[in-house]
Amino acid sequence: MNDWEGRYQRGETGWDRGGASAALTHLLKYLEPGAHIVIPGCGRGHEVVELARQGYRVTAIDVAPSAIAHLQQQLEQADLHAELITGDLFDVRPDQPFDAVYEQTCLCAIAPSQRDAYASWLHQGLSDGGLLFALFMQTGCAGGPPYHCDLLSMRQLFDQSRWHWPDHEPLLVPHKNGRFELAYALRKKADGNE
Template sequence: MAGPTIDFWQARFETGQTGWDRGGPHPRLLAWIAQGLPAGSRVAVPGCGRGWEVVALAHAGLDVTGLDYTPAAVAEAQDNLAQALGSTPAHARIERADVLTHQPARPYDAVHEQTCLCALHPDHWVAYAAQLHRWLRPGGTLHALFMQAPREAALQQGRIEGPPYHCDINAMRALFPDSLWVWPAPPYAAEPHPNGMHELVVPLIRR
């Protein structure tokens, strides 16, 4: 498999090398929740890490599933969820799963795509984008935060460097084409990231 392995991510969590972790839910997720997602909506958080977004969505009464394939991340997310809510509620769960093979029992109403795409080697992006389309019901929302991580070697020599991998907006338009997704008009809001980079906030609607 091209790109980082489970062992790579396991070591990062075990040694605390998780500079992408805010220690709480993403501010854009909180704003999204505040806009009023329908109660009981089924929401997935792929690559959920320590589960801060899962906790916030569960607090809002949404039916939320956090997905991660790293054992240490899953264990920490499950602990955070149980501690934050007193116990793990029936409407929230953390599953150890590979996003490239996961299939939900029923379609999700929304997916919060925050750090999963940029953590996957670009060789897997087409497969992952197809997964996101399959996961969502028609009219469902992909709440995408596209990491902007350009590197000099990539610009000058065409090297692929990461994670995080640079989610160039032109590549994103090709990966999530207008034939399958409804795009909002630019410009897109830029959200600063703790790693010194920023994300473009782009909510997409599945056709």
Template sequence: MTGPDRAFWQQRFVDQQTPWDRGAPSPQLAAWLADGTLAAGMRVAVPGCGAGHEVLALAAAGIDVVALDYAPAAVALVSRRLAQAGLQARVVEADVLAWQPEAPLDAIYEQTCLCALHPDHWSAYAAQLQRWLRPGGRLALLAMQAPRPGSRDGLIEGPPYHVDINALRALFPGAPWHWPKPPYARVDHPAQAHWAELALVLERR
């Protein structure tokens, strides 16, 4: 596999070397819960769930959550945190490029998975997200903005990989996806002063 493999992510969680972790849910999640983008009763997947901050927040809001991660240590961590909080969610150790839901989903919360995958896998992942959602389903997306100097010379550096808006439009074109009009909310990321995430909600046609 091009880019980080399962062993890479497993070691990161075993060593607790997860500098991208805010230690709390993204502030954008609260906005999407408040405006009904993500609401109680929905079936929502969280691919690349990591430490599970958003998984717990979604479960607490009455959402039917399936949390996915490649690393067994992340799956164990989220399962333990859910049990400690008395919350229910399905946590699955899975390769997002192969996993399929039992039935189409109402929404996907995508924050950390796309930017963690090497760009060689982005097209396959985007196709997966389209397959997972029912028509009218929502992709609540936080696109990592982490440009590095090497990109000027064609270097692909990450993770996290920089998710350019032009790449996003190519991955999620307008024919199968309804796009909101820009500008999009920009959410600062604590890991680096110049990093941020673009928040947008795409709807599967």
């Protein structure tokens, strides 16, 4: 699976901001106090630490043991808690629906052939009306990872029969590596609820 563990071990982690993304400030506007938020492909999890610090219940998933070990250490040092899962997100079946997902460049790490499965995984895991705060990676290039998440494809993937899209323009979230993400706060529609 793209040798994510090897990338962490070799220090090839150009995506890592070294701290929580500025996008969190915007995410927080949408979260109820104490909400249960899931972060798939959390990496070293700077956002996990910050959300735990702010009192949210966080479940963080990553396939790379080194990334999760780093996150665990950060949480312990700060005397904070989050549920950490090491493994393939597709193997994770939550007992209860979660309130929100923070999707920060996990989608762009997944092969395009798996995107439909990922969108279904997100939809099944969220409660009705639940928030999908998605940061769509813009590379403008073919190939990957990271795979370009062009907005037309995103609107097809997160289609309007299952997701509510906001009317306003997305937030542009820059990265020091020169790429940027476009942030949208989508809401899961209840089945059959247009």
